[in-house]
Amino acid sequence: MATSLVQLQADNRTLTEKLDRANAKxxxxxxxxxxxxxxxxxxxxxLVVRHLDADSLTALGAGGLCFATVTGLSLTIQAxxxxx
Numbered sequence: 001m002a003t004s005l006v007q008l009q010a011d012n013r014t015l016t017e018k019l020d021r022a023n024a025k026x027x028x029x030x031x032x033x034x035x036x037x038x039x040x041x042x043x044x045x046x047l048v049v050r051h052l053d054a055d056s057l058t059a060l061g062a063g064g065l066c067f068a069t070v071t072g073l074s075l076t077i078q079a080x081x082x083x084x
Contacts, residue, residue, distance in 0.1 A: 030075075030078050031075070033074070034071050034074040034075050034078065035071060037070055037071065037074050038066075038067040038068070038070050038071030038074070039067065040070075041066040041067055041069070041070035041071075042063040042064065042066055042067035043063065044066065045059075045062045045063040045065065045066030045067075046059045046060065046062065046063035046066075048062075049062040049063070
């Protein structure tokens with residue numbers, strides 16, 4: 001049951017391609033989770049500021065600031081926790 005070198009190289013290429021596709025999908029999902037977290041932060045910031053009787057434009061600004069901050073923080077943490 002000897003396996004030829006050519007067959008082993010073909011299997012290695014196939015597995016490498018599968019691993020690359022899986023890594024790309026993981027990266028995509030990380031970004032999607034960061035954006036969804038940012039959207040939740042936007043709504044929380046907007047609702048809190050509106051609850052404090054601020055006008056709509058101020059609430060939108062606060063929500064946007066929360067979105068940018070939480071999304072950026074999430075992406076930064078993911079980049080620093082990336083496994084080699």
